[in-house]
Amino acid sequence: MQFPKVLVIADNLGRWKASERPHFRDFMTGIESWVYACDGEYCNVFECTQQIVDSFDIVIGNTNFAPKYQEKLLQLCTGRNQSVKWISLIEGCAKEYLRPMSYIKEIFAASDLINVINEQSLPFFRELTGTKAEFIGVPYPVENVYNLRKSIGERKREVFIAPMLLKRWNDHSVARASGLPYFGIEEKEHRTLRNIPKMLKKYGTLNGNIRMDKVKKFYKDDKLEIRRAYTLKDYFHQLSNTYFWVNLDERYTWARYVLDAAALGIPIITTKSTGHGTTLFPELTVDNEFQIDKAINLGKRLATDPDFYKQNANPDIELIAKYSYQNMREKLFQSI
Numbered sequence: 001m002q003f004p005k006v007l008v009i010a011d012n013l014g015r016w017k018a019s020e021r022p023h024f025r026d027f028m029t030g031i032e033s034w035v036y037a038c039d040g041e042y043c044n045v046f047e048c049t050q051q052i053v054d055s056f057d058i059v060i061g062n063t064n065f066a067p068k069y070q071e072k073l074l075q076l077c078t079g080r081n082q083s084v085k086w087i088s089l090i091e092g093c094a095k096e097y098l099r100p101m102s103y104i105k106e107i108f109a110a111s112d113l114i115n116v117i118n119e120q121s122l123p124f125f126r127e128l129t130g131t132k133a134e135f136i137g138v139p140y141p142v143e144n145v146y147n148l149r150k151s152i153g154e155r156k157r158e159v160f161i162a163p164m165l166l167k168r169w170n171d172h173s174v175a176r177a178s179g180l181p182y183f184g185i186e187e188k189e190h191r192t193l194r195n196i197p198k199m200l201k202k203y204g205t206l207n208g209n210i211r212m213d214k215v216k217k218f219y220k221d222d223k224l225e226i227r228r229a230y231t232l233k234d235y236f237h238q239l240s241n242t243y244f245w246v247n248l249d250e251r252y253t254w255a256r257y258v259l260d261a262a263a264l265g266i267p268i269i270t271t272k273s274t275g276h277g278t279t280l281f282p283e284l285t286v287d288n289e290f291q292i293d294k295a296i297n298l299g300k301r302l303a304t305d306p307d308f309y310k311q312n313a314n315p316d317i318e319l320i321a322k323y324s325y326q327n328m329r330e331k332l333f334q335s336i
Helices: 023-027 033-036 067-078 092-096 103-109 119-128 143-146 170-177 196-203 210-219 232-239 258-266 276-280 292-304 306-312 325-335
Strands: 005-012 014-018 042-044 058-062 085-089 113-116 133-135 159-161 182-186 223-227 245-249 268-271
Touching: 005 033, 023 143, 023 232, 033 113, 033 325, 058 092, 067 103, 085 103, 085 119, 092 119, 103 119, 103 210, 113 119, 119 133, 159 170, 159 210, 170 182, 170 245, 170 292, 182 210, 210 223, 232 258, 258 276, 268 276, 268 292, 292 306
Parallel strands: 005 042, 005 058, 058 085, 085 113, 113 133, 159 182, 159 245, 182 223, 245 268
Antiparallel strands: 014 042
């Protein structure tokens, strides 16, 4: 099927086509999934030119909070040929947009559509700009992840702390109180030529395990298993047989962990701000990231009550089918 020519612009380096990186297609859940959903192309914002932009029918410009990034994005957006449709894709937590920024209103005003990734923030974005704003989100490889589901009997009785361990530690309290073994992940710093100046400036050392060492220092918990962050290839396979997850997210964002858990059929204790929690795991969704007492009780019940666990595991695939590559592509094209 012939689609409109779609370009995704963001801050990751490089320029590539979906056909050139087929190995990422099956499990891509980030903004680059729009490249695969639309059989399109990707380009780093600073490598992109007006000529490149004008060779496409639709451009999805991922917003970012760095002023230099936003300035370049605005130049590409306002300088484009009138035939090119521009979609601004919200980046990160919607709360960040409460802070006045230099270029964001101009980018929105010059866009044809604002793709809002958290439905609770939609009224705010509609008020912020006269440009059409819709809750669409990011395509998700629903069937590929769903096919990795394990039966409840095959799952290890261990708890996954979903965010990187240096991001938050409220999740750890819930996992620890469950009575089950628990683990989290943290990134290893890579000593590449490009990364060395950054490591020295930020940490004052070239120790690649500096982040994992900080986790040990801060948590002081011998029972916490710290694993190195997974690659995209390994992430779903390694986590598909865990018992339940904890993700007490404070952000109003796309909340991919909740979608991941739902696709894998694994219960996840999460927050209302994720948006997905109340739809996919209503009994396991607490009001906010500080409601540790309720979250701890839910974790203990998941660990000890097989019936409660079963009724909160394996949500129907139809609940997330609307986020499939095909359905999201159709929704985007209809919205524009």
